[in-house]
Each structure stands twice: as C-alpha cells, then as structure tokens.
Amino acid sequence: MKILVLGSGIIGAGAVRQLVKYSDAAIVNADIDLAKAEAVAEKYGKDRVKAYKLDIDDHAGFVKFIKQENPDIVASTIGPFYKNAGKVYKACIAAGKNCVDVCDDIDGVSQALALDDEAKKAGITIVSGLGDSPGLTNILAKYCCDQLDSVEDINILWVAPLSEVGLAQYFHGIHCFAFPHQYVDGKLLDLDGKVTVEFGEPIGRVELLYCDHPEPFTLPRYIKGVKNVICAGSTWPEVPGLSMGTLAGFKDYLMQPINIRGTEVAPIEVLSHMAFNLVQEQIARWKVEGREYRYGGTIIEVTGLKNRVKTKLTFSGVGRGMTTTPRTLITVAKMVAGGQVKVKGAYAPEGCIDPLDFMKAFSEGFATIKTMPSDKPNEFIVDIVPV
Numbered sequence: 001m002k003i004l005v006l007g008s009g010i011i012g013a014g015a016v017r018q019l020v021k022y023s024d025a026a027i028v029n030a031d032i033d034l035a036k037a038e039a040v041a042e043k044y045g046k047d048r049v050k051a052y053k054l055d056i057d058d059h060a061g062f063v064k065f066i067k068q069e070n071p072d073i074v075a076s077t078i079g080p081f082y083k084n085a086g087k088v089y090k091a092c093i094a095a096g097k098n099c100v101d102v103c104d105d106i107d108g109v110s111q112a113l114a115l116d117d118e119a120k121k122a123g124i125t126i127v128s129g130l131g132d133s134p135g136l137t138n139i140l141a142k143y144c145c146d147q148l149d150s151v152e153d154i155n156i157l158w159v160a161p162l163s164e165v166g167l168a169q170y171f172h173g174i175h176c177f178a179f180p181h182q183y184v185d186g187k188l189l190d191l192d193g194k195v196t197v198e199f200g201e202p203i204g205r206v207e208l209l210y211c212d213h214p215e216p217f218t219l220p221r222y223i224k225g226v227k228n229v230i231c232a233g234s235t236w237p238e239v240p241g242l243s244m245g246t247l248a249g250f251k252d253y254l255m256q257p258i259n260i261r262g263t264e265v266a267p268i269e270v271l272s273h274m275a276f277n278l279v280q281e282q283i284a285r286w287k288v289e290g291r292e293y294r295y296g297g298t299i300i301e302v303t304g305l306k307n308r309v310k311t312k313l314t315f316s317g318v319g320r321g322m323t324t325t326p327r328t329l330i331t332v333a334k335m336v337a338g339g340q341v342k343v344k345g346a347y348a349p350e351g352c353i354d355p356l357d358f359m360k361a362f363s364e365g366f367a368t369i370k371t372m373p374s375d376k377p378n379e380f381i382v383d384i385v386p387v
Helices: 010-022 034-044 059-069 081-095 106-114 116-122 136-146 167-178 215-222 244-248 267-289 324-337 355-362
Strands: 002-006 026-031 049-053 073-076 098-101 125-127 150-161 181-184 187-190 194-198 205-210 228-236 258-260 263-265 295-306 309-320 345-347 367-373 379-386
Touching: 002 010, 002 059, 002 324, 010 026, 010 034, 010 324, 026 034, 034 049, 059 081, 073 081, 073 324, 081 098, 081 106, 081 116, 081 125, 081 167, 098 324, 106 116, 106 215, 106 345, 116 345, 125 324, 136 150, 136 215, 136 295, 136 309, 136 324, 136 355, 136 379, 150 205, 150 215, 167 244, 167 267, 181 215, 187 215, 194 228, 205 244, 215 228, 228 295, 263 267, 324 355, 355 367
Parallel strands: 002 026, 002 073, 026 049, 073 098, 098 125, 125 345, 150 228, 309 379
Antiparallel strands: 150 295, 181 187, 181 228, 194 205, 205 228, 258 263, 295 309, 367 379
C-alpha cells in the first residue's frame, strides 16, 4: 500500500506518524514548503517517508505528480478547506485516485458532494471530513442513530486545544465561527448561537459558539427524518482578551480586501496571523507557569424514539492533544485503500463508513462501540470499550 499525505503541518505530520507506527505502507509527504516535508521525513524516517515540494494551485502539475507517485489513496490535510478542498478533489478525479481529507467546513465538503457523479465515473472514492469533528463525530453519531427507530435531534459539541492549532486552522476557525449554519426544523439556516456545556476535567464549563462544521450539512442527508442538527465549538484554554467570538465579530469585513500601503490584504489574513502569534506567546507563558493547556473534548447527543419512547444517547470524551484527527483520517485511508469501503463516489463519513468496522480498524482490533444504561430512565451512555 502507498499513501500520499498532503501537508506537513500539525495534522499532516500526525498522519505520517500514524502510518509509520500502525502500517507498513510506503509514505509520500508533499507540501508547498519543502523544508517542512523534509523535516517530517527526517523525524519519522527517510527509509519510510519521501518528501516532495508540491503546489496544489498548479492543477496540471498536481495531477501529474499524483500519477507519477501512483498512490493507492491521497490523504489531504491542506487547509483552509473552503479554499483548498476542491482543488484536491478535482486533481484526484483527474488522476483516478481515491481521496480522503480532514475538511472541516461546509464549503469544502459541499464541493466534494457536488463531485459525486464525476467521482463515480472516475471509479474512485472520496470521503470528506475525517478528523475529530467532523469525522469521529459523524461516525459515532451514526452509531447512535442506528440504535433508535427515529431521530429528532443531534448535538455535536467540541473544544479544541489551542496548542494543536496551526495557522491554517485560524483561517478556518474565524471563517466558520463568523458564518455558521445549523440544521433547524428540517432546514439549513445561517444561524448564530451559543450554548454552555460542561466537559470533564481539566476543561470544565465552556461557552461554545455555533460553527460552520459540516455535520449540520451532511448528517441530514444520511439520517432520514432528523429535525435538528447543531454543531458548536470553542478552543481551550481561553486567552485573555482574545476569542474566536471576538474575531468572528468582524464578519462583515473579513473577506473584502483592504489597501495597506499599496498592498491588497483580506482582513482575515491579518486577524489569523495576529491571533496565531498571540497564542504562541501565551503558550510560552503557560509552559513557564506549568499550566495544562493541551486538552480537548467532544460530546455527542442523539435524541429520538425507541419503541415509541423518547430516548437519548450520549458520548462524551476528554483527551490530551489532537491525535484523533490524524488517526481518524489514516484509519479510513487504510480502509478505502484496502478495499473495505466498496462504494464509489463522494461521501461524508457517515454515508459510507460502518461505525463498528471503523472502530475495529481505529483501535487496531482492541476496542468497539457499546451502549449502556445511564442513571436516568431512557438515557444511555455510548462508550468505546475493550473487546
């Protein structure tokens, strides 16, 4: 098996690490910054990882590179996806190669689903949105929905650790919190909102903002009859005077270029770089103070009817770092490349991935998904447990 990983940032390097540790695949890592790709190859072994410079804006060169490398699948981590996802899908279709990515915005995944017919004609599989949220959230939500006779509400709630967020994710974060869509009463709406949620320690109680993640866009396509799908998120810990909500408040000005000393610059460029630099300075202070700052959390709530009784299933998890994002990506990459995913076309994860098959592959065969009663009537806890 040969896998081409696009991007050498936090998630791209994490994807390479997953492949080196949990597969015997040949690995190609490509980035527009050759030095970054070479650093990843140096870290994880030049005998396993080959580094290349690649500009995905050069469509013809991109397609030629994929054909020359001839991977079994392309795994993309190149954000922001509202700008870059479609370039990767189209190149993979032209090259006739399967594709997975960690696309985390509606603009990107909608580009994938719009190419469903072209992907089918090319005989390839595209799975868009394979991180923690979206990705693991979609698959676990699908498992919960499968336990019910009908589904009414799905809530996807998350907190991402600031320390694991690269520059491209600031572009994505500002964009998705500024222009959120939610699925309410059977319709996808442009809708702002907040919700306060209690996560486990050390995160605690956090105010989340509605965000433009793909779950409200894709889950209703595959979960028939669902009435509401809400996705809200935040970053942790909070940086004094700086939040995604504050940055997203500039939504009316983000995308329109402004002239700064003769140079046209989009305000989102300035805000993203400013926020990234401020957070790096804050992280340096937290390190000196010995403060914990690398935790994130996810909560999935699914409510519906089981035997005509209103029933709720909940998954909740808190962990250190963002290893689930590259692990989810690479798990499905290996499943598609290995023939476990047979369908052709373009999908969100819940449209083509069996949750139990995924968890078996995700855990290297050591865990599965189970439900168990909570201490409240007609409520159940969803958990990942050893087999």
